[in-house]
Structure formats: structure tokens, C-alpha cells
Amino acid sequence: xxxxxxxxxxxxxxxxxxxxxxxxxxxxxxxxxxxxxxxxxxxxxxxxxxxxxxxxxxxxxxxxxxxxxxxxxxxxxxxxxxxxxxxxxxxxxxxxxxxxxxxxxxxxxxxxxxxxxxxxxxxxxxxxxxxxxxxxxxxxxxxxxxxxxxxxxxxxxxxxxxxxxxxxxxxxxxxxxxxxxxx
Amino acid sequence: xxxxxxxxxxxxxxxxxxxxxxxxxxxxxxxxxxxxxxxxxxxxxxxxxxxxxxxxxxxxxxxxxxxxxxxxxxxxxxxxxxxxxxxxxxxxxxxxxxxxxxxxxxxxxxxxxxxxxxxxxxxxxxxxxxxxxxxxxxxxxxxxxxxxxxxxxxxxxxxxxxxxxxxxxxxxxxxxxxxxxxxxxxxxxxxxxx
Numbered sequence: 001x002x003x004x005x006x007x008x009x010x011x012x013x014x015x016x017x018x019x020x021x022x023x024x025x026x027x028x029x030x031x032x033x034x035x036x037x038x039x040x041x042x043x044x045x046x047x048x049x050x051x052x053x054x055x056x057x058x059x060x061x062x063x064x065x066x067x068x069x070x071x072x073x074x075x076x077x078x079x080x081x082x083x084x085x086x087x088x089x090x091x092x093x094x095x096x097x098x099x100x101x102x103x104x105x106x107x108x109x110x111x112x113x114x115x116x117x118x119x120x121x122x123x124x125x126x127x128x129x130x131x132x133x134x135x136x137x138x139x140x141x142x143x144x145x146x147x148x149x150x151x152x153x154x155x156x157x158x159x160x161x162x163x164x165x166x167x168x169x170x171x172x173x174x175x176x177x178x179x180x181x182x183x
Numbered sequence: 184x185x186x187x188x189x190x191x192x193x194x195x196x197x198x199x200x201x202x203x204x205x206x207x208x209x210x211x212x213x214x215x216x217x218x219x220x221x222x223x224x225x226x227x228x229x230x231x232x233x234x235x236x237x238x239x240x241x242x243x244x245x246x247x248x249x250x251x252x253x254x255x256x257x258x259x260x261x262x263x264x265x266x267x268x269x270x271x272x273x274x275x276x277x278x279x280x281x282x283x284x285x286x287x288x289x290x291x292x293x294x295x296x297x298x299x300x301x302x303x304x305x306x307x308x309x310x311x312x313x314x315x316x317x318x319x320x321x322x323x324x325x326x327x328x329x330x331x332x333x334x335x336x337x338x339x340x341x342x343x344x345x346x347x348x349x350x351x352x353x354x355x356x357x358x359x360x361x362x363x364x365x366x367x368x369x370x371x372x373x374x375x376x377x
Contacts, residue, residue, distance in 0.1 A: 007190040011197025018202025023237050026206070027244035034247045050249075064258075064350055065299035065309045066289045071249070092286065092352060094255040102243045104231045107252025109353050111286075155249055159287070159352070161313050163305075 027101045034102045034153060038073050045081065047072045047178050050155070068169055071155040072178035076124050079182045080131075082142070083154050085118030086175035090168055092159035095120055095143075100151040114141045118176065122147055122154060123183065130183040154178060210242050224259035224349065224367045228357065256285070256352035260297070262344070264370040270345040272300065274375040275328040278337075278347070280368030281321065285354035287312045292327065292339045293346040302340045310337050323368070329376060 027033070042048040050069040074081040083095065094109040095118065110116050120143045123131065128146050131139065156176055158169045217229045217236050229235045231243050231250025243250065251258060263269055264276060272292075282288060291309035292300045300308040315323050315335055326332040327339055327347075339345065347370065351357070356365050 003190055007194040008197060011194040012201065014194060014198025015201030015205065018198055019205050022203055022206045023241055026241040030244045032247050033244045034249050037247050064289055065291050065307055066311055096249070096252040096255060098249055101240065102231060102249055103233045104250055104252040107254040109254050111353065112254065153249070157255065161311055
């Protein structure tokens with residue numbers, strides 16, 4: 001009897017250890033993370049609609065029904081990534097940079113951009129040093145996001161107050177680009 | 184000998200079943216660590232940030248969520264009315280009160296997986312602050328119902344449990360110093376179509 005009790009206690013201790021181990025491994029091993037889903041949907045540096053087109057499940061669940069969102073994956077080991085949007089007046093847009101695990105590292109919205117234009121460069125601190133030495137004119141109005149990561153996701157969200165705004169918002173998102181740049 | 188094998192297997196079964204099962208249970212539960220409750224509304228200001236607790240991190244990874252950043256907004260979810268009863272799609276509710284400072288907010292009715300309820304009509308089960316009619320004191324009254332109602336109408340459809348999701352965009356409350364003084368509207372039950 002004592003040996004059964006011993007085994008049960010040992011099992012509970014093991015369960016505790018396993019609980020912690022599984023919890024910490026879930027983010028690393030899951031194939032349902034935003035990164036994995038985007039990877040099956042499209043390539044690196046390619047803007048992808050997150051919301052479902054008519055029919056089909058959405059790539060990544062876009063939370064708000066009054067929003068449209070696009071995303072692209074990047075790898076800073078290849079170089080910097082520049083996200084640009086066309087000029088235009090739409091009610092609200094915001095940009096978020098996520099690391100591979102889906103953690104929001106940095107976010108800003110149209111009020112935080114120069115001249116209200118969507119132009120952001122995501123780069124590592126080392127690339128930032130390189131760019132600072134001699135700022136090329138094409139980055140004059142850019143918002144620089146220093147991120148100490150390799151892989152990540154940039155998401156652009158835009159508000160659609162009502163259906164009459166949808167064409168303008170779609171044109172804005174459709175005209176946005178995600179490009180690899182060398183520092 | 185056989186007894187030893189049995190005891191080892193028992194210990195392993197408890198360890199693997201209990202360890203895996205408890206993680207699964209914690210991740211399925213809606214209530215999480217790090218939640219902030221204001222009235223009937225719940226928010227997770229830390230979710231999706233590197234400061235989040237391990238349970239939130241695992242949930243973010245497993246559900247493939249890309250949470251709103253601090254400069255974007257903060258979402259509150261309600262699953263009960265102010266009387267403490269579960270929200271039902273076949274019932275009518277009145278959402279009344281003032282809203283905290285934000286550039287704009289959106290409100291939508293959601294099903295269990297927090298997707299917007301499909302109304303089957305051109306009008307979605309979602310409202311936003313630019314189209315809201317307000318009271319003289321700047322508060323708002325929103326009727327949630329299957330049937331059209333005057334003023335601000337949030338159409339819903341069907342039966343079953345329902346959630347309200349209220350998201351504030353570009354708001355100082357997301358940067359969390361003043362979350363304790365925030366007052367959110369009440370959810371009052373108006374009646375049910377049995």
C-alpha cells in the first residue's frame with residue numbers, strides 16, 4: 001500500500017514538472033501560432049490579407065469586424081524591412097510589430113507618423129547603427145522600429161466605419177508594400 | 184516484478200495525464216491570470232506583450248492571436264449582464280452609460296469563439312462611436328435586440344450564449360495608468376423572446 005502511495009506521489013510531482021515544461025514549450029512547438037499560419041498562407045515579405053475574403057477561413061483571426069488587416073513576415077537576418085502605404089485619407093490605421101511568438105513589440109498609429117504617411121522601417125539595433133551613420137533620403141520620413149529579433153510579423157490594421165469607406169480602405173491596404181532593404 | 188512495472192506505469196500515467204491535462208484545462212478556461220475587471224467587462228492589458236504571464240503566452244501562441252498593441256487599443260469582453268446572468272442571443276439588452284476617452288470605439292456582439300454574430304442582413308452586429316446618437320450628457324443608450332428599435336440598434340440573431348466586445352482605439356486607458364478610474368457602461372436586460 002505504501003508503495004502505491006509512493007508511486008502516486010511521484011506521479012503528482014512528475015505532473016507538476018510536466019505542467020511547467022509543457023506550458024513553456026507550447027509557444028515553441030505549436031503549429032497554430034500566427035507565424036505558422038501566415039507561413040502556410042504566403043511567403044516572407046508578402047503582404048497578406050488577414051481577414052477572410054468571401055469564403056474560406058481567415059488566416060489569422062482578425063478581432064474586430066469593423067477592421068481590415070494585412071500582415072507580412074520578415075527575417076531581419078536578411079536585412080531591414082520597410083513597410084510603406086500609399087497617401088490617402090482614411091479614418092485610422094495602426095501598425096504593430098510582433099516577434100515570432102506573437103508578442104507585440106511595438107505599435108504606433110497614424111497620429112504618430114510623420115505627415116500621416118505609413119512608412120516604417122523595422123531593423124535590429126546593429127542595422128540602426130549602420131543607417132544612422134548616413135541616413136539615405138528615402139528614409140527621411142520613416143518611423144524606425146528597433147527590434148532585437150530575427151523573425152517577426154508586421155501587421156497593418158485599418159478602420160472601416162461603414163461600407164462606403166471600404167473601397168478607400170481596401171485601396172490603402174492593397175497599395176501597401178513590405179520590402180526587404182539593405183542598410 | 185510485475186508490481187514494480189505497474190507502479191511505474193501508474194506514476195507515469197499520473198504525471199503525463201495530469202501534467203498535460205492541467206495545461207490544457209488552464210488554456211481552455213476563459214478566465215485567465217492578468218485580467219482586469221471593470222463592472223461586467225474584462226480586459227487583458229498584458230496579453231500579447233513580452234511581459235505577459237506564461238499562461239497568456241501559451242494561449243496567444245496556441246490560438247494564433249495577434250493582440251492589439253498599446254498604441255492601437257484595448258478590448259473589453261462581457262459575458263454577463265449587470266444582474267450577473269449569462270448573455271443570451273435571444274434576449275434584448277440595453278447598454279447604457281458613458282464611455283472613457285478614446286479616438287473612437289467599436290462594439291460588437293460575438294459568439295463563443297469571439298467571432299462577430301452573423302446577422303444574415305447587410306447590417307452587421309457591430310456599432311462604432313461615430314454613428315452613435317448621444318444623450319445630452321454625452322452618454323449613450325444602445326439597444327441590443329433581434330427586432331429593430333429606435334435610437335442606437337445593435338442587431339443580433341439566433342439563440343445561445345453571446346458576448347459583447349467593446350474595443351477602445353488610440354486611448355490613454357490602454358497605457359494603463361488610469362485603468363482603475365475607468366467607468367464602463369452597464370448592460371441591463373430588457374427581456375427575452377422565450
